[in-house]
Amino acid sequence: MNLFDPTTTALVCIDLQGANLSHGAEPHSPEEVLDQSLRLLAAARAAGSLVVHVRTSFLPDESDSLQPLRIERMRPARPHREPGWDELLPEVAPTPTEPVIAKRSWNAFHGSDLDVQLRRHGVKTIVLLGMSTNYGVEGTGRAAYENYYNVVFANEAMSSVTAEGHEFSVKNILPLIGVVRSVDEIVGAFAGALTDEVAV
Template sequence: MSASNYEQHNTALLIVDPYNDFMTEGGKLFNAIKETADASHMFDNLRQIIPTVRAAGIQVFIVPHHRSHPGDFDHWQHINMFQQAGLPTKAFEVGTWGGEFNPEFGPQPGDVVIKEHWAQSGFANTDLDLQLKQHGIQKIILVGLIANSCIESTGRFGMELGYHVTLVKDATAAFSHAGMVAAQTNAPMFAHAILTTDELLSKLPVHVA
């Protein structure tokens, strides 16, 4: 499939983890991603990508991380080290401002909000594959957080399921520069297209009223 042809009927934008705790100043993890987000100009680039995608008639999917609840991992046999490290933070805590979607980058009417993923992949133990198939989607464009965990894992899983995967490398961020380097080093293993925001925008269909 050509990376230069993102048709409205079979392309989707996946916005991963657009919570206040990540994407809004004052969020629990905002400062942790701020340095790399500033370096990639992630926020400014999302402000270009998301409205352009919506105007082009491309379906938007919100792919959210599991929100923290008391006792989430009690009696788990194999809690991941990242999940363990996050327990004191209670990031994206249910019932709190941080666990709500950022009003600018989160869902709008007409978006599809996917069930929350527990670890990294937006496909694992969620309805993402089902929803994409029901909407006739063959090509997924990935933006959001975190570059070397949820973005990479979702992209890898999507490729294995047969989707055409596009990574927008300057519309994501990580907890460190090393995380960004790792994500971009690994991207050719799963992404069919690795684009900048400007490159993506030049390939999107022109909206026809």
């Protein structure tokens, strides 16, 4: 059986924007993540699957960002934002029929219409990619699992601040809420190639 049914699958791209792909990442470089993401975008579009773009964005003073009362480890001071930091990279520019979701936390479902968009398009499975593995991708994957979606994580199209963070998520967290597969396997699934997986 196929890994998934492309007609009920969405490719959800997390934070492929200037701010996240302008700094170092491990174990896959930002350039590698972008290259692999473009392969998946082409495959999903060719299959007629829904593509959803997620970007992190805040008001200029970031007053709409999370302000927890108490956390164990203080976050760094808000960084200086270069103009266009929250814009999607030109290489992944959405087509007119591809939704763009703005998120203000690690979980792209929270406070957005992501779930509404997916359900209105009849989506049962989401393929997740982007930056960063153990933040935006994992956070969104956890919520997808809790909302009863099947989740496929594209290994080489994700990366994090450290290789350790990426590997811990890939080995210990993501397999509990979905399946981790190579970009080659996922591209094949969009093309209808048979695998030993149960179709979802």
